[in-house]
Amino acid sequence: MPVSFNSLNLNLIKKVKLIYSDSTYSIKTLIVCNTFFSRLKGMLFSKENHKNAYLIIPCNSIHTFFMGYSIDVVFLNKSGDIVSQFNVDPFKTKSEKEAFAVLEGTRLLKSNNNIVQVVFLC
Template sequence: MPAQYDTDYKSVRIPIVVHKCDTFTCRLKGLMFRKQPLEQEGLWLIPCNAIHMFFMSFPIDVLFLDKKQKIVKTVSRIKPWKTQGKVKEAHSALELPEGTIEAYDIQEGDYILVDDEHEILLKRGRTMTVEDIENMSRDEERQQELSEAQKTS
């Protein structure tokens, strides 16, 4: 059976305003000591590959992103006083209101973009580069050669 490659993607706008947090002080404070849960807003910690929920009073969802903003790990409903250890591939973490991952069916492998209004655009699937397509063609040719060689043996 020939390999199938999904080069299409769907975009989903998530009405959550993202606040970028890329200074030491901002990342240090994060959401600590905040009394009210997140509602239609999120905090994007850059760089960040692990989080703690110390001094938090509400659960959140967290997306860990690589440098290309691909989701490499999702953490749903992490509770106060818990930790999420180091995520090796992660470059940043996006802290979101509890239930966001489930509500929008966000999955590892999806991409996150933040638009000009600081809202989230979720891209599902992946786009193919010319190099990806060339590599697939070479792999298919190799598979076909191996298959023909096995038939003649």
């Protein structure tokens, strides 16, 4: 069961566990972007790294302008439930009006297996 963002201490979260529809999971190192400049930068100017995931909070839209690679994006509502998930090519935008936070990274999504739950770990 997802946990509300109101009850999370973002300073303590170090990892994120992505649970897929085929009952497999992956664990990524979490980089929290919760200040104006860290949200503005997000993954911009970072090298493609499939070991990290970025939590941009609060956020309900992203862009991939000036990115050299596609990214996977998972929109989450205030309760931590998944609203939608996409692979976004460079120089595109994506938004979700119901979203409160965005989890983004490379190799977050698996073909034919949706993410069914996002669990934040200390």
